[in-house]
Amino acid sequence: MFYTRRRGRCRPRRNAVRLTAWSTSGDVPGFRMIRPCIAVWLLLAASAAAQTTGAISGRIVDAQSSKPVGGATVVAASPSMPGEENARTDAEGEFEIGLLPPGVYTLNVQAEAHQSFTQDGLAVHAGRTIRVYLSIDPEKVTGAPFRFIQEPPVLPVTSAQTGAVISREQLELVPYGRDERSFEPAAASAPGVLPRPLGLEILGSPASGTRYRIDGVDVTDPASNRQGRRLVQQFIQEVNVDGAALGASYGRVAGGVVQAITRSGGNELHGSAFLDWMPIELPRRTLRYNLAGGAELGGPLARDSLWFYGGFAPVLMATRSGVQTEYQYIGKLTLRPAQGQLLSFAAISDDFSLHYLGDLLDRTAQVEAVTGWHRQGSDADSLQARVQVAHLAELLGRHRFAWGAEGVRDSAGNSSRWYGGAFAEDTWSPVQNLFLDGGVRLERDELVGKTDFLPRVGVAWDFSGRGVSRAYAFVGRFFESPELASQRRTREHQLAAGVQSQIFRDVVAGLDYVHKDFRDAPDGRTSYDGATLSLAKPFSASSLLQASYTLSSLQGSGAVAADAPNVIKLDGAYAYEWDAKTTATLGTSLRVIEGSPWQATMDVRAGVVRALTNPYVLTVTADVLNLFDRERGGTPPLAGRFSARLSF
Structure with missing residues (x-):
């Protein structure tokens, strides 16, 4: 009851929504950019680079065609952060939301001609990035296959750091x-x-x-x-x-x-x-x-x-x-x-x-x-x-x-x-x-x-x-x-x-x-x-x-x-x-x-x-x-x- 944390799961906004998701931890963002994207950290603090914030990155694709969904709005919210942070996917369906205080986050995704959905239970830790891959259904689903939702991975697969x-x-x-x-x-x-x-x-x-x-x-x-x-x-x-x-x-x-x-x-x-x-x-x-x-x-x-x-x-x-x-x-x-x-x-x-x-x-x-x-x-x-x-x-x-x-x-x-x-x-x-x-x-x-x-x-x-x-x-x-x-x-x-x-x-x-x-x-x-x-x-x-x-x-x-x-x-x-x-x-x-x-x-x-x-x-x-x-x-x-x- 008091110590039971819900595992990350997808909660549909509409009855027809089906979602496949998995996540990885690491420091390598997955953005695919037309031009270089610059991220600046001015850290006037300790002598080593132990970070105090984390990030959520990932890719969104269409569940039927497996094509990337560009222009989707991704919103992250958590009790550990005032307000919300958001990002938009690029042409390859990639997004990243950084500088997130440690805590448990909920992602809400809205995409044109696709059904909206919410995934909760994403744990963000300091100095670590979780990467999620999301497959969403189009607005009108015709014979979309049933998909099992697997547990989000917890390994930092993109880094050698332990x-x-x-x-x-x-x-x-x-x-x-x-x-x-x-x-x-x-x-x-x-x-x-x-x-x-x-x-x-x-x-x-x-x-x-x-x-x-x-x-x-x-x-x-x-x-x-x-x-x-x-x-x-x-x-x-x-x-x-x-x-x-x-x-x-x-x-x-x-x-x-x-x-x-x-x-x-x-x-x-x-x-x-x-x-x-x-x-x-x-x-x-x-x-x-x-x-x-x-x-x-x-x-x-x-x-x-x-x-x-x-x-x-x-x-x-x-x-x-x-x-x-x-x-x-x-x-x-x-x-x-x-x-x-x-x-x-x-x-x-x-x-x-x-x-x-x-x-x-x-x-x-x-x-x-x-x-x-x-x-x-x-x-x-x-x-x-x-x-x-x-x-x-x-x-x-x-x-x-x-x-x-x-x-x-x-x-x-x-x-x-x-x-x-x-x-x-x-x-x-x-x-x-x-x-x-x-x-x-x-x-x-x-x-x-x-x-x-x-x-x-x-x-x-x-x-x-x-x-x-x-x-x-x-x-x-x-x-x-x-x-x-x-x-x-x-x-x-x-x-x-x-x-x-x-x-x-x-x-x-x-x-x-x-x-x-x-x-x-x-x-x-x-x-x-x-x-x-x-x-x-x-x-x-x-x-x-x-x-x-x-x-x-x-x-x-x-x-x-x-x-x-x-x-x-x-x-x-x-x-x-x-x-x-x-x-x-x-x-x-x-x-x-x-x-x-x-x-x-x-x-x-x-x-x-x-x-x-x-x-x-x-x-x-x-x-x-x-x-x-x-x-x-x-x-x-x-x-x-x-x-x-x-x-x-």
């Missing part, structure tokens, strides 16, 4: 985090990601090579390269992990990017009050007053034109040495001054950003501009700026050519530095279902005093031809940005390859391999080889699953403490509708990691969701953390946590 998305439903159903339910513990559910004392390690790279960001603003501590800002999960819409095979637009990274996308306002008033309390660690019989409570509220100041969202959460963490209190807050205003224009301002725990999204130049240019300032304590901060331009064109196939430049000013105490980078990248589809990506990046860090040349090449092939499978390969070079106190930085050469297939509905099975060579790593590591077998199902039909097994080898000049040859992960959840007003939920997170010594931990969450007087909903959960009560390798002991949330 990663994971942790949705809001997964954050609510599966227990992530111990002393504090921040967003970064959820990233450890992604294959190849391991939590370490200095941060998250992604696919064998040192923790210093991982960048953290919130809504596109890099919140990595410039003095230590550790995570510099935490935010409670109640304020988060989704968490994105960008891992292997990152394109030339990604800079200052030698591992991956972990990004949190926060919630926003809407046309309907919504909010909640919440409390997390971990009172006791059972083996020690010690009370732990780890508390995180607060409230959040969002809604319209003017429907479809001005939204607000705000939240406040004091977080109290008790340790043996004392009590630490942190006050987290978020405030966002979203303004839609005109059709195709969006402006938002955000303040998140002393970090500030200004975003602009808009269609310019007769809708041939899409502009995303963000200014950001990250503050780290009282004596460190980071000013960030970026510009990126993308061109869509056709020459012996379809091309997406992108180029850009960026600059960052970091300071901590008496130390400071400038960083600058520039890149050029082309994604080319010479034939159907084959995508080639090549790019080069130039970087210069004031601390190092030299310019680095970073080439990256990838290829992806949809061997099913239906967007439900891919084989890919990638080779590239990466450099991390050194912390301000040192000029030492990890250099990384990466080779990645894999095959993935959607074996049943939205269940994806994959086999992925990554090889990395390191230079100047802080712990002396020199190479990494890892193969991952995975099975994943996003939340649908009241359940979710994310399972992986990674077999790896981390080599170095001596024994490398971070080596974890065998890693098993299993995250799953199920929501059972007990009656019309009550839903019972159960979620679990299992980790088995071979190290010195082996570590096996299991966290479990059981909950009840109860509908009260409309529109109020009460959610009560109980977590058991480290159910096996194994404290090897510094794992905290068995503990219990209780949570409650009243929402509307």
Whole structure:
């Protein structure tokens, strides 16, 4: 009931409408243009190109003749976006609607001499594009064949890049985090990601090579390269992990990017009050007053034109040495001054950003501009700026050519530095279902005093031809940005390859391999080889699953403490509708990691969701953390946590 998301389906406006649809994820637009189409992103924000918006592209054809339908109007609407965005198909039936905030979208299509239709349930995530192929019936149908509607594919078949998305439903159903339910513990559910004392390690790279960001603003501590800002999960819409095979637009990274996308306002008033309390660690019989409570509220100041969202959460963490209190807050205003224009301002725990999204130049240019300032304590901060331009064109196939430049000013105490980078990248589809990506990046860090040349090449092939499978390969070079106190930085050469297939509905099975060579790593590591077998199902039909097994080898000049040859992960959840007003939920997170010594931990969450007087909903959960009560390798002991949330 409360956790059941409807799968994407086609809802006819007229009884005679029949529709065939499928979608693919990727970064290669499918426009077929008479002249080059220019798309511009001005991203004055973080140092890597982790995007904060997504897109929907596709092709519309006549169901009887299979000919493209030109001049059709396609309208996208979502509770996560003020107003609507629209596009018209060209002569080849191609369309694209970009700069969409993450959320679930509905497409409405109107075409002359054809029946209108609506397709809902299209999930858009940050930094990802879904591509839909639609077959619609003419106005007068004579003997049109019956067509089955298949599940929309979820694989990014047009790209070699790998990663994971942790949705809001997964954050609510599966227990992530111990002393504090921040967003970064959820990233450890992604294959190849391991939590370490200095941060998250992604696919064998040192923790210093991982960048953290919130809504596109890099919140990595410039003095230590550790995570510099935490935010409670109640304020988060989704968490994105960008891992292997990152394109030339990604800079200052030698591992991956972990990004949190926060919630926003809407046309309907919504909010909640919440409390997390971990009172006791059972083996020690010690009370732990780890508390995180607060409230959040969002809604319209003017429907479809001005939204607000705000939240406040004091977080109290008790340790043996004392009590630490942190006050987290978020405030966002979203303004839609005109059709195709969006402006938002955000303040998140002393970090500030200004975003602009808009269609310019007769809708041939899409502009995303963000200014950001990250503050780290009282004596460190980071000013960030970026510009990126993308061109869509056709020459012996379809091309997406992108180029850009960026600059960052970091300071901590008496130390400071400038960083600058520039890149050029082309994604080319010479034939159907084959995508080639090549790019080069130039970087210069004031601390190092030299310019680095970073080439990256990838290829992806949809061997099913239906967007439900891919084989890919990638080779590239990466450099991390050194912390301000040192000029030492990890250099990384990466080779990645894999095959993935959607074996049943939205269940994806994959086999992925990554090889990395390191230079100047802080712990002396020199190479990494890892193969991952995975099975994943996003939340649908009241359940979710994310399972992986990674077999790896981390080599170095001596024994490398971070080596974890065998890693098993299993995250799953199920929501059972007990009656019309009550839903019972159960979620679990299992980790088995071979190290010195082996570590096996299991966290479990059981909950009840109860509908009260409309529109109020009460959610009560109980977590058991480290159910096996194994404290090897510094794992905290068995503990219990209780949570409650009243929402509307």
